[in-house]
Amino acid sequence: LMGYVGFANLPNQVHRKSVRKGFQFTAMVVGESGLGKSTLINTLFNTTLYAPKEPLPPTAERPKTVAIESIDADIEENGVRLHLTVVDTPGFGDFVNNDDSWRPIVENIESRFDSYLEQENRVNRQKVVDNRVHACLYFIQPTGHSLKQIDIEFMRRLHTKVNLIPVIAKADTLTDEEIADFKNRILADIAHHHIHIFQAPTYDNEDEETIAEAEEIASKIPFAVVGSDKVVATPDGREVRGRSYPWGIIEVDNEEHCDFVKLRQMLVRTYMEELREYTNDVLYENWRTEKLLSMGV
Numbered sequence: 001l002m003g004y005v006g007f008a009n010l011p012n013q014v015h016r017k018s019v020r021k022g023f024q025f026t027a028m029v030v031g032e033s034g035l036g037k038s039t040l041i042n043t044l045f046n047t048t049l050y051a052p053k054e055p056l057p058p059t060a061e062r063p064k065t066v067a068i069e070s071i072d073a074d075i076e077e078n079g080v081r082l083h084l085t086v087v088d089t090p091g092f093g094d095f096v097n098n099d100d101s102w103r104p105i106v107e108n109i110e111s112r113f114d115s116y117l118e119q120e121n122r123v124n125r126q127k128v129v130d131n132r133v134h135a136c137l138y139f140i141q142p143t144g145h146s147l148k149q150i151d152i153e154f155m156r157r158l159h160t161k162v163n164l165i166p167v168i169a170k171a172d173t174l175t176d177e178e179i180a181d182f183k184n185r186i187l188a189d190i191a192h193h194h195i196h197i198f199q200a201p202t203y204d205n206e207d208e209e210t211i212a213e214a215e216e217i218a219s220k221i222p223f224a225v226v227g228s229d230k231v232v233a234t235p236d237g238r239e240v241r242g243r244s245y246p247w248g249i250i251e252v253d254n255e256e257h258c259d260f261v262k263l264r265q266m267l268v269r270t271y272m273e274e275l276r277e278y279t280n281d282v283l284y285e286n287w288r289t290e291k292l293l294s295m296g297v
């Protein structure tokens, strides 16, 4: 191989290095309580990040504001380490007056940008920790109607600060036809309000298969998801993650039953790095520019 320089091996070098360092990813979940956020996170990462919760006794003091709670987990698969942070937002949409529910969430996302900027500005930038939110799963209540005011308000406030991934929660409570109609109305609302949701990027030099895959994923947005941390037996003798009903079993990992597999592809298997990159190159960069301009720098 005379004249072979060898930089074709760069991808492998990058790969080895990142495998050694591990990957860091922060996902946020937003939506009213009981929509299956914790269950879906457990299902997505196949861990018990969230233990089942005892319902609050009716006499218990209930919080009156949206809280921000974050949980970390180190998960490993085939020698690759992922440091996962899940930011939960209990209380969102649960009050009589939810007008400002989006505010503490925006503040949290911006304070993570702030902390990143502060680290970048340090003399010693050796150990920059990236705690920025790389994706936000927004859970839409499966009403079958259209988006609610609170959904629109949240997405309008957040779409320039975080990669929004809308999902229809508990899709097993709707029929296929109801889901199709609901999706169309949601997409019409999103377009009408000029809300930007995360789109998987495609590149000019990509092969047809990759482009087809991206289009297939995009066609499922907003993903109609079903979560379950239980394994159930199907009548034909398979063990599947799913939810069982008198009329049959809804399989989480079956693409005929729901969009869970496509959501996982978007968030984990195919586009996790793109989500991180878009957060850094576009969302953070825009925020940073605005911030510095407003400071007169």
Ligand code: GDP
Residues within 6 Å of the ligand: 031, 032, 033, 034, 035, 036, 037, 038, 039, 040, 053, 169, 170, 171, 172, 173, 225, 226, 227, 228, 243
């Ligand atoms: P969170 O408050 O949004 O975190 O919701 P949880 O994950 O705690 O789930 C609330 C309840 O809904 C639990 O009883 C779950 O078993 C149930 N649940 C979670 N995901 C689904 C789903 O996809 N479909 C249905 N039908 N129930 C679900």
Ligand code: MG
Residues within 6 Å of the ligand: 037, 038, 039, 050, 088
């Ligand atoms: Mg929860």
